[in-house]
Structure formats: structure tokens, C-alpha cells
Amino acid sequence: MKKIIYIGVVSIFVGVLSGCNDEPKSEAWYKSHPEETFNVYKECIDSGEASQNCENARKAAISFARSGNAxxxxKFLPLMRK
Structure with missing residues (x-):
């Protein structure tokens, strides 16, 4: 019984620690990662989330949409129209 409780406590602890690393990525990081920017910003639009991470992805997405790179x-202009 103690082993089951120990495993449960460790599992919860690991789960909590893995969720604590939600520090937002910077706008500069997103500007260096267009694919991740697209995925994150699309998810933000679809979910309605308004986190700092979404704001940084939005700013980078706008830059990509105006980049001069066809x-x-x-890829990004359709997201801007949503």
C-alpha cells in the first residue's frame, strides 16, 4: 500500500513540475521559428487564448505576413484575416 501511495505522490510531483515550465517565448524567438509561430498563433486564434505567449506569436506572425517573402x-496572411 505504501508503494502505491509513493508512486502516486511521485507521479503528481512530476506532473506539477512538468507544467511549471510555461514561461512564454519571446517575440524574437518566434521570429526565428516561423513554423512554431504559425502553429502557436493558429491555436491561440482557435482557442481564444490571450496569453503573453499568444501575444508574442501574434507580433511575429504580423512580421511574417509583412515580410516580403511570398x-x-x-502562409500567414490568412491567419491575419481570422
Missing amino acids: ELEN
Whole structure:
């Protein structure tokens, strides 16, 4: 019985620690990672989330949509219209 309780406590502890690393990525980081920016910003739009992470992804997405790079503009402009 003690082993089950110990495993349960350790599992909860590991779960809590893994959720504590939600520090938002910077706008500069997103500007260096267009694919991640697209995925995160799309999820933010779909979920309605308004976190700092979403704001940083939004700013980077706007930069990509105005970048002059046709491939990035074609990818990000539809997100700007949502």
C-alpha cells in the first residue's frame, strides 16, 4: 500500500513540475521559428487564448505576413484575416 501511495505522490510531483515550465517565448524567438509561430498563433486564434505567449506569436506572425517573402506571406496572411 505504501508503494502505491509513493508512486502516486511521485507521479503528481512530476506532473506539477512538468507544467511549471510555461514561461512564454519571446517575440524574437518566434521570429526565428516561423513554423512554431504559425502553429502557436493558429491555436491561440482557435482557442481564444490571450496569453503573453499568444501575444508574442501574434507580433511575429504580423512580421511574417509583412515580410516580403511570398511563401511566408501566403502562409500567414490568412491567419491575419481570422
